[in-house]
Amino acid sequence: MHAGMSMAATPESEMLRANRERYLVSSLMEEAIASSQLEGASTTRRVAKEMLRTQRAPRNLNERMILNNYRTVLRIRDLVNERMSIELLCELQKEITDQTLKDASASGRLRIPAEDDIAVVTSEGEVVHQPPPAAMLPGRLKVFCDFANEEPDDTGLTFRHPIVTAIVLHFWLGYEHAFVDGNGRTARAVFLWYVLKHGYWLMEFLPISTIIRKSPSQYGRAFILAEQDENDISYFLQYNLRAINLALDNFLAYVREKQQELNVVQAVAAFSSDMNIRQRSLIAHALKNPGFSYTVRSHMTSQGISIVTARNDLVGLARRGLLEERREGKKTVWISPPDLATRLKRPT
Numbered sequence: 001m002h003a004g005m006s007m008a009a010t011p012e013s014e015m016l017r018a019n020r021e022r023y024l025v026s027s028l029m030e031e032a033i034a035s036s037q038l039e040g041a042s043t044t045r046r047v048a049k050e051m052l053r054t055q056r057a058p059r060n061l062n063e064r065m066i067l068n069n070y071r072t073v074l075r076i077r078d079l080v081n082e083r084m085s086i087e088l089l090c091e092l093q094k095e096i097t098d099q100t101l102k103d104a105s106a107s108g109r110l111r112i113p114a115e116d117d118i119a120v121v122t123s124e125g126e127v128v129h130q131p132p133p134a135a136m137l138p139g140r141l142k143v144f145c146d147f148a149n150e151e152p153d154d155t156g157l158t159f160r161h162p163i164v165t166a167i168v169l170h171f172w173l174g175y176e177h178a179f180v181d182g183n184g185r186t187a188r189a190v191f192l193w194y195v196l197k198h199g200y201w202l203m204e205f206l207p208i209s210t211i212i213r214k215s216p217s218q219y220g221r222a223f224i225l226a227e228q229d230e231n232d233i234s235y236f237l238q239y240n241l242r243a244i245n246l247a248l249d250n251f252l253a254y255v256r257e258k259q260q261e262l263n264v265v266q267a268v269a270a271f272s273s274d275m276n277i278r279q280r281s282l283i284a285h286a287l288k289n290p291g292f293s294y295t296v297r298s299h300m301t302s303q304g305i306s307i308v309t310a311r312n313d314l315v316g317l318a319r320r321g322l323l324e325e326r327r328e329g330k331k332t333v334w335i336s337p338p339d340l341a342t343r344l345k346r347p348t
Helices: 011-038 045-054 061-079 086-097 134-149 162-176 183-197 201-205 208-214 216-228 234-268 277-288 296-303 307-319 340-345
Strands: 127-129 324-328 331-335
Touching: 011 045, 011 061, 011 183, 011 201, 011 208, 011 296, 045 061, 045 296, 061 086, 061 183, 086 134, 086 183, 127 216, 134 162, 162 183, 162 216, 162 234, 183 201, 201 234, 208 216, 208 234, 216 234, 277 296, 277 307, 277 340, 296 307, 307 324, 307 331
Parallel strands: none
Antiparallel strands: 324 331
16 A cells, blocks of 8 residues: 555655645545545536636526535644544535535434434435434443544554554444535545545545446445454455555556646647646646636636646737637637647747
8 A cells, every 4th residue: 555655756656646636626626526426426427627727606406506515625634633522523524415404404413313214225215324313322322432533553463554544433323414415525524634644645536436436336235244243344344455456556557647748748849948847737637638628717726826826828829829718708718729739849
């Protein structure tokens, strides 16, 4: 497992250092979208990412779910020094379910005895899990929080790998089903909180829910098999470890691909030695997507930079003739021209 590796001097880590915020924003968007789709959000990845990139308001309940999840996973970075508590769990669930529940009072609180008829069912209506009674939740979740707050034993006597612990927390919170809704998304947020808290920074770049989304039945089956076998969570551990390794492989392949693209751009854009890394990355994207529209807000969001810096990047590329500046109503857009590769070869 390399999710906690340092940024050594490799092509992949050099790209991570140079493009950290852009890759991070993109990965967190993918995680938010896929995690919400696992819970029933029905919208395409393209439309969802366009909403997040341009920061437009959600148009429906599905988009609201995704926006809530994105805001939550972004916020996890600010919570890594917090201790786990029932209050923090409720806070996460409240943010995840904001303006999405029929009963708004169920947002940000644990289940109550009147809701003890809640159950996890298959698409055919078969009950596969009956959560513990609501009256038991405060006591059970205190044990959960104590476990989450334990410092890992690094003596080797009773060592428990932090990734394994995070997966256990994911399963445990799903089993408790502490809330009327948002349990899966809250559990995956707790998983991210724990791994980041314990130094596994690369996990933030791995949208694991995109892997789970490709095999949701196996994800659900891992829960079911564990419960049917006296809560032996080996099934769930194995499934999640495979998903993490696959997500890590996909991400490193993505970084290598971007390094190759950047090498091409650097070669053909050698005449523009003052072009910054953000501009070169945008040009790499523009080469693959002729006709693509960029805005100050989308570039700002993708790169994690200020609005002034984003505008300067785009204006600078337009002045070089590498983007075409246009007005669309009240806003300015910059378009990737179809002959961009030819333009790059022209001397300034």
